[in-house]
Amino acid sequence: MDISFVLIILLFGAAASYFVGDKWASKAALIFSTAAFAATAYLTYKYTGGASVSYIKTWVENPMIILGFQADSLSLTMLLLTTALTPIIILATFRNSINNSRTFYALILFMAFAMAGTFVSVDGFVYYIFWELSLIPIYFISLLWGNGDWESRKKAVVKFFIYTFAGSLFMLVAFIYLYQKGGNFLNTTLYRAILTDKEQFFIFLAFFLAYAIKIPIIPFHTWQANVYQKSPTAGTMLLSGIMLKMAIYSIIRWQLPIAPKPATEYMYVFVGLGIAGVIYGSILALKQTDIKKLLAYSSLAHVGLIAAGAYTLTLDGIRGAFLQMLAHGFVVVGLFYAAEIISRRYATGEISEMGGIRVQTPKFASMFMILVLASVAMPLTFNFIGEFELLYSMAQTHIWFAVIAGTTIILGAFYMLKMFQQVMLGEQNAKPFADVTFGEAFVFIAIIAVLIFFGIYPKPITEFITPELERLVRIINRFN
Amino acid sequence: MYTLIAIAGLGIICLIAEIFNLRKAIVPITILGLLGSLALTVPDFGHYYRYFNSMVITNNFSAAFSCLFIILTIFLIALTPDFHKEHKAKLSDFVAIKLFLLTGAIAMVCFGNLAMFFLGIEILSIALYVLAASQPKNLKSNEAGMKYFLMGAFASGFILFGIALIYGATGSFDTSVIYGKILENQPMPAWYFIGIVMMSIGLLFKIAAVPFHFWAPDVYEGSPALTTATMSTLTKVAAIAAFFKLMTSLNLTVPGTYITIISIVSILSMTVGNITALVQTNVKRMLAFSGISHAGFMLMVFFNPIETPGTLLYYTAAYAFAGIAAFAVILSVCGDKGNEEVYNFNGLGKRNPLMAAVLTCSLLSMAGIPIFSGFFAKFFLFNQVLSTGHVAIVIIAILNSIVSVGYYFKLILAMYTKEATSEVQPTPVMYTIVAVLSIALNIAMGLQPDFVLGLLKI
Numbered sequence: 001m002d003i004s005f006v007l008i009i010l011l012f013g014a015a016a017s018y019f020v021g022d023k024w025a026s027k028a029a030l031i032f033s034t035a036a037f038a039a040t041a042y043l044t045y046k047y048t049g050g051a052s053v054s055y056i057k058t059w060v061e062n063p064m065i066i067l068g069f070q071a072d073s074l075s076l077t078m079l080l081l082t083t084a085l086t087p088i089i090i091l092a093t094f095r096n097s098i099n100n101s102r103t104f105y106a107l108i109l110f111m112a113f114a115m116a117g118t119f120v121s122v123d124g125f126v127y128y129i130f131w132e133l134s135l136i137p138i139y140f141i142s143l144l145w146g147n148g149d150w151e152s153r154k155k156a157v158v159k160f161f162i163y164t165f166a167g168s169l170f171m172l173v174a175f176i177y178l179y180q181k182g183g184n185f186l187n188t189t190l191y192r193a194i195l196t197d198k199e200q201f202f203i204f205l206a207f208f209l210a211y212a213i214k215i216p217i218i219p220f221h222t223w224q225a226n227v228y229q230k231s232p233t234a235g236t237m238l239l240s241g242i243m244l245k246m247a248i249y250s251i252i253r254w255q256l257p258i259a260p261k262p263a264t265e266y267m268y269v270f271v272g273l274g275i276a277g278v279i280y281g282s283i284l285a286l287k288q289t290d291i292k293k294l295l296a297y298s299s300l301a302h303v304g305l306i307a308a309g310a311y312t313l314t315l316d317g318i319r320g321a322f323l324q325m326l327a328h329g330f331v332v333v334g335l336f337y338a339a340e341i342i343s344r345r346y347a348t349g350e351i352s353e354m355g356g357i358r359v360q361t362p363k364f365a366s367m368f369m370i371l372v373l374a375s376v377a378m379p380l381t382f383n384f385i386g387e388f389e390l391l392y393s394m395a396q397t398h399i400w401f402a403v404i405a406g407t408t409i410i411l412g413a414f415y416m417l418k419m420f421q422q423v424m425l426g427e428q429n430a431k432p433f434a435d436v437t438f439g440e441a442f443v444f445i446a447i448i449a450v451l452i453f454f455g456i457y458p459k460p461i462t463e464f465i466t467p468e469l470e471r472l473v474r475i476i477n478r479f480n
Numbered sequence: 481m482y483t484l485i486a487i488a489g490l491g492i493i494c495l496i497a498e499i500f501n502l503r504k505a506i507v508p509i510t511i512l513g514l515l516g517s518l519a520l521t522v523p524d525f526g527h528y529y530r531y532f533n534s535m536v537i538t539n540n541f542s543a544a545f546s547c548l549f550i551i552l553t554i555f556l557i558a559l560t561p562d563f564h565k566e567h568k569a570k571l572s573d574f575v576a577i578k579l580f581l582l583t584g585a586i587a588m589v590c591f592g593n594l595a596m597f598f599l600g601i602e603i604l605s606i607a608l609y610v611l612a613a614s615q616p617k618n619l620k621s622n623e624a625g626m627k628y629f630l631m632g633a634f635a636s637g638f639i640l641f642g643i644a645l646i647y648g649a650t651g652s653f654d655t656s657v658i659y660g661k662i663l664e665n666q667p668m669p670a671w672y673f674i675g676i677v678m679m680s681i682g683l684l685f686k687i688a689a690v691p692f693h694f695w696a697p698d699v700y701e702g703s704p705a706l707t708t709a710t711m712s713t714l715t716k717v718a719a720i721a722a723f724f725k726l727m728t729s730l731n732l733t734v735p736g737t738y739i740t741i742i743s744i745v746s747i748l749s750m751t752v753g754n755i756t757a758l759v760q761t762n763v764k765r766m767l768a769f770s771g772i773s774h775a776g777f778m779l780m781v782f783f784n785p786i787e788t789p790g791t792l793l794y795y796t797a798a799y800a801f802a803g804i805a806a807f808a809v810i811l812s813v814c815g816d817k818g819n820e821e822v823y824n825f826n827g828l829g830k831r832n833p834l835m836a837a838v839l840t841c842s843l844l845s846m847a848g849i850p851i852f853s854g855f856f857a858k859f860f861l862f863n864q865v866l867s868t869g870h871v872a873i874v875i876i877a878i879l880n881s882i883v884s885v886g887y888y889f890k891l892i893l894a895m896y897t898k899e900a901t902s903e904v905q906p907t908p909v910m911y912t913i914v915a916v917l918s919i920a921l922n923i924a925m926g927l928q929p930d931f932v933l934g935l936l937k938i
Contacts, residue, residue, distance in 0.1 A: 062937075063863050125859075129850040136849065144896060154897055158889060165849075166882040170758045173878055175861050177871075 003043060003071045004055040006079065008038045009119055010086075010113035015288060018106035026098075029105035030090050037083040042228040044076050049465070051385065059126070070122040074322070077461070078119035078249055081329050082242050084450075085110040089237045090442050092337045095115035096232075096344070104145055104234075111126060111238055118246045124175045124185035124254070131246065132168055133159060138238060142231040147349075156226035163223050174206035178258065182241045186311055191257045192473055204259035208270075214247035215303050216275045225284075228296035229349070233340035236292065240299050241333040241341040245325045248303070251310050252318055257475045263313060264480065270311040271397060277304025282411035286418075290349045291339045294419055295332070298375065298412065302328050305408055308401070310384050311392035315473045317393030322465055323458065324386030327374070327451065331383060334371040334447040338364075342423065351422050356429035363422075364436045365424050367444040372420050374451045376413040381455040481531045482525075482536055483546055484519045484586055491579035498572035509562050510579065514554045518635070521546045525935070534592040534654055534839050538629030542590035544793050544935045545721045548800070551581045551921075552714045555804045555914050556706065562908040563811060572691075581607035581717045585718035586649050589725060590591060594643045594653040596599045597726065601639065601686070601719075605632050605921065608715060611707040612699060619696055624702030631685065631695040639682030642820070646730070655729045662730075673827060676730065677741070683726070686719035688768075690748040697756075700768035705814065708764050709807035712771045713800040720778045728785045743873055750880040751777030757887045763810055763820045767803070767888055774799050780873065784864045790936040791860045794925070797932060798853035801922040802842040808915035809839040812907040825891060827900025832907060836895045838915045844886040845922055853925035860933070903923045 013032025017025045017417035041054045045400040052071075071079075088106060098104050117130030139374070142157045175185060177199075182189040195203065213220045228236045256263055263270065281301030288294035306328065310321040341364070342357065343349045358365035377388075387409065395402035436444070453463060490513040497506050524543035560574050565576075580603060587600030609632065613625020618642070647653060649672035650661040662668060681692065688696040700708045750854040753773030760766040778795055781788040812835060813828060814820045845852030858881065862874050925932055 060933070063860065129855075132855075136844070140896070143893075150897055154893060158893065161884055161889070162882065165885055169878045169881060170861070173862070173874060174864075176859070176866050176874075179863065180867050378899065431851040 001039070001041065002055040002267055003069045003075075003079070004084065004427040006036050006039050006043065007069070007113055007117055007120075009039060009120045010083075010109055010116060011094070014106045014109035014113060017109055018102050018118075020102070022101045025102040025105040025456050026090065026094060027095075029109055030087055032109060033083065033086040033090055035082075036112070036116075037087060040076070040079050040083045043071065044080060045235070047071055047073075047076055054122075054124075063179060065125050066123045066184060066186060067126055068122040068186065069117075069120040070109050071120065073248070073464045074253065074472075075120045075415075077322070077326065077465055079116055081245065081326055081356070082112060082119065085241050085329060085333055088333060088443055088446060089234050089241070090191070091439065092233075092237065092333075092340065092411065093234045094439055095437070100144075104141065106335075107137040107141050108234060108238070111141070112242075115238075115242050115246060115258070118166065119249060123188050124187065124190060126185075127250075127254070128172055128175060129172075130167070132165070134243060134246070135164060135168075138231075138243065140234060141235040141238070142227060145232040146230045146235065147232065148230045151232045152226075156223070156230050159445060160223040161228045163220075164210075164213050167220075170206040171210035173368045174203045177203065180317065187254065187257070190254075195259070195418040197261055200259040201262045204255065204262040207250075207255040207259070211247040211251050212273075215307055216277075216300070217273050217304065217307055218280055218300075221277070221281075221300055224300060225293050226298040229290060229292045233336055236296075236336050237333045240296075241329045244299075244303055244420070245329060248310060248321060248325055251307070252321065252469075252472065256310070256313065257472060260313070260476045261479055263311065263476070267311060267313065267397070271308045271394070271401055274304045274306075274308025274311060275394075275401060277301065278308070278405055278408045280304075282415065284410060285415045286411070289351055290335070291343065291351050291354075291419065291423065292349050294351070294415065295335050297340055298416065299328075299332055301408055301412065302332075302375075305390055305405055308405060309393050312393045312397045313473070313476055314393045314396055315470060316389050316396065317464065318473060319462065319469050320386050320389030320391075320393055322469065324383065324390055324463065326461070327382035327386045330377045330447050330450050331371060334444060335375060337440075337443060337447075338368045338371060341436070341472070342433075351419065354429070356424075357433050358424040360433045361435040367436070367441070367448060368424065369420065369453075369478065370448050371444075372416045374448075374455075376416050377409055379455075380452065382451045382453075384455060385458045417472045481529065481536050481590075483517045483521045483550075484536065484583060484590070486513070486520055486583055487550075487579055487586065488583045490514070491576045491583065492518070494572050494576040494579060503571055506575055507557060510557055510575055511554055514550050514557070514901065518547060518550045521550065530592060532821065534656065535596045536590050537592035538590050540936055541721075541725060541789055542586075544696070544804070545589040545717075545796075546586045548793065548797050549585045549714060549718060551584055552717070552800055552804060553578060554607070555808075555918055556710055558910055558914050559709070559808060559811060560699065562910050563667040563704070563815070565631075570614075574611075575926065577607045577610055578765070581611075581714070583709070585714060588718050588722035591722075591725075591896060592655055594646070594655065594658075597722065598636075598639060598643060601722065601819060602636060604718060605636065605686075605717065607647040608632075608711060612703040614707065615704050618702075618704075620702035622702075624699045626666065627695055627702075628699045631671070635682040635685035635692075637682075638678045638685070641681075642675040642678030642682065645671045645678065649675065658730060674810065676727075676738070680723070683719055684745060687723065687775045687778075688772050689745050689779060690752045690772060691745075693749070693753070693772050697765050697768045700771075701762055701765050701820075705764065705807065705811050705820065708767075709804065709811070712767060713803040713807075716771060716775065717796040717800050720775065720796060721792070724785070726782060727782065728789075739783065742779055743870070746776045746779040747873065747876055749773060749779065750877060751776075754880050754883045754887075758883065760887070761822050763814070763822060763825070763891065765820060766822075766891075767806065767810075770884065770887070771803075773844070773884065776880075777858065780861055780865050780877065783870050783873075785870045787867075788861075788864050790933040793862055793936055794853070794929065794932050795857040795861055797843065798922060798925060801918045802845040802852070802854055805838050805842040805915050805918040806846075808911050808918065809842075811836045812911040812915075813907075822891060823896050823898075823901055826895045826898035827895070829896040831900055834912065835907060835915060837897065838919050840892050841919050843892060845919075845926075847885050847888045851923070851926050853922050853929070856926055856929050860929075898919060 114134035121127035285297035493554035584604030615621035845854035
């Protein structure tokens with residue numbers, strides 16, 4: 001059994017969910033995504049035991065394209081994140097009545113398949129195919145099952161598609177250009193490609209365009225809040241929980257090792273852009289009246305910090321980015337789920353129309369509270385570890401970076417707690433609010449368990465990923 | 481060679497079948513016959529034969545493109561009976577004309593002599609003039625036929641004049657003799673190059689590249705939809721393949737300025753085609769302009785002619801299969817509506833999910849989204865062009881790909897987000913089969929690109 005098996009399970013699951021019909025689609029999707037998670041966990045176990053679980057095969061002779069899925073600790077971690085979040089996301093949709101649900105679940109699993117492929121591909125071209133492939137399902141998920149009126153949703157989603165597609169095409173040019181130098185698309189070959197400073201600069205820029213749009217880093221973020229708000233919650237979770245991690249992972253895996261010189265030279269610019277995103281996202285989050293939009297901007301702030309950390313090119317920054325990616329993935333899925341529960345029961349996303357929920361639902365309130373605290377990086381949560389490393393790496397680069405980026409914790413605490421207060425506390429709401437059901441509680445508890453466990457004991461993950469990251473950081477800093 | 485004769489014979493059999501009142505059997509027999517000629521073509525791979533004093537030369541290039549043309553014609557003929565169900569009496573004519581058109585197309589890729597080449601292009605053109613005007617009671621169809629005929633005749637004149645000038649410079653119509661003369665007599669007289677340019681103009685007209693494209697939108701819109709499908713797939717592919725073969729057999733000594741001409745035409749075609757397509761509301765017109773922009777992409781093969789025949793085959797096949805699939809859906813949706821406006825597609829995602837999915841796939845392929853072969857086609861093309869160092873034109877092509885997403889998605893959005901404006905109507909089985917088969921071929925090419933590329937390995 002190798003890593004391609006996970007991809008096959010997901011792809012087969014997508015087909016199966018479509019063909020079992022509307023009634024059983026959700027169950028089939030849950031079963032297959034859980035199976036994929038189990039397979040990944042087993043492969044990780046095998047990998048830590050020293051076995052190789054990679055899959056390499058030549059696909060096209062000329063130009064040389066290799067269908068290669070490599071399992072190292074980084075790609076396995078991301079694969080674990082993807083396959084762990086997918087069942088959670090599917091479980092989170094169970095209470096909703098979804099029309100044409102077989103297509104919906106098939107698209108979710110197909111999306112998981114594409115994202116998993118992005119994380120494990122070693123061949124730049126295959127990687128690019130998966131990268132683009134993930135765009136099609138999310139386009140349809142957001143478009144067809146989203147909220148709000150047709151016209152504005154359509155505009156937002158099409159804008160998102162064209163934006164990201166445009167950015168990715170420049171990445172494709174960069175890959176083809178690199179291919180001319182190296183003779184194949186394998187990442188190890190591309191790392192070794194000999195490039196002039198000017199070539200490195202343009203290649204870096206081409207990659208940056210693709211990743212900055214997907215993450216998003218300001219000023220490429222304008223698609224984000226609208227799409228997050230208008231997508232169905234499952235779509236928002238996929239976008240914010242996994243899809244944007246594709247871009248951050250790619251920065252670490254592709255962009256920095258291939259073109260490190262401009263990254264070193266213009267480090268202040270890119271770190272600055274990330275931090276600007278932190279401030280900008282936080283301030284906008286303060287002003288939001290819609291709960292999903294508020295979470296979207298808070299996500300913008302968090303990923304800005306992650307990107308800034310990755311662009312410091314230090315081991316701490318990159319490891320912090322990696323850890324925070326995992327933590328943010330879980331927490332943001334949990335938060336959007338909470339938002340979804342509230343707005344489903346009140347049939348509105350306006351914060352001003354909520355309030356006084358805690359009195360009716362102590363269980364839901366406390367679980368939501370934990371997620372809010374995790375999101376603002378309380379100690380003992382996984383997010384604290386990541387955020388701490390990120391800020392530490394920034395302090396190594398320039399102390400003012402750390403100071404400015406540190407405001408994210410203050411601002412974050414401010415807008416998240418304000419939101420919590422307005423939504424949950426206060427006089428009992430006139431509208432009744434049922435407490436969480438068993439299924440809902442299960443999702444929350446699973447997420448919270450992960451966050452707390454790794455918050456207290458992050459060693460398994462850090463030990464797992466550090467050697468590989470050290471190797472990458474050496475490659476990135478090979479010119480200094 | 482045997483393919484040519486077999487297909488011409490098949491056309492005549494078609495006409496005779498009508499006399500003996502075997503109308504029902506025409507389409508099945510033709511398709512079987514075409515499959516047979518496909519089998520006749522396959523042994524040509526890997527050999528180099530000359531026939532009739534090198535009038536006809538078959539090699540890998542001609543065999544591969546002949547196969548592609550035959551497959552496309554099978555699809556087009558399979559669509560014919562349902563499309564012309566109101567003119568049953570004329571069915572044999574429509575099928576026979578398409579077969580003669582195919583003969584012309586095949587002659588255009590296996591010529592060894594400029595006379596043969598001209599014969600091929602004329603057979604193809606005349607068949608198309610007739611098809612374009614094949615709805616005599618429809619004013620627009622008449623207009624299209626007339627327009628296409630006048631403009632086409634003009635282009636043929638250019639080609640003839642070009643051939644004459646080349647003959648004047650070299651004293652032969654035989655491509656290999658001409659090539660030998662070029663190697664002997666350097667420098668060539670100026671009229672040789674003028675001849676080359678005039679032939680290029682004639683062929684660029686057939687491909688509908690900017691600035692020789694003005695006929696395309698009107699003719700595409702006015703002609704019966706099935707003829708439009710033929711023009712935008714089979715004809716375009718045949719013309720570009722012939723152009724490629726002609727230029728690579730004559731043109732190796734033409735100075736670098738010729739590349740400048742090609743790159744200007746290519747850039748203009750991509751850009752003008754795409755930007756004009758953005759504002760179209762008629763699907764056939766939109767596909768006409770999209771076809772113009774694809775012609776621009778295909779012209780990029782001239783930057784690296786030694787290595788690109790495989791890429792050209794791949795690109796044209798990907799484009800043509802996506803085009804056939806798209807047109808099969810358009811025929812089924814707009815069959816008896818009398819127009820092809822975008823609103824006809826509203827709500828197709830609910831009314832007929834299968835056809836909507838096929839059209840979505842084919843549009844995604846044309847836009848160049850991965851796993852569909854349109855993406856690989858663009859990728860192989862960019863790869864080849866970049867390896868010759870033409871970065872600027874690749875960037876322009878990329879920008880154009882982004883623009884093209886805009887109008888392809890207009891149609892996709894109409895299918896999935898708008899409410900249906902008309903009631904459900906049954907889709908003829910043949911349309912569904914052709915649409916699904918053609919898009920399946922497109923996707924299969926995306927999954928196994930090596931097979932198609934390998935057909936023309938040097």
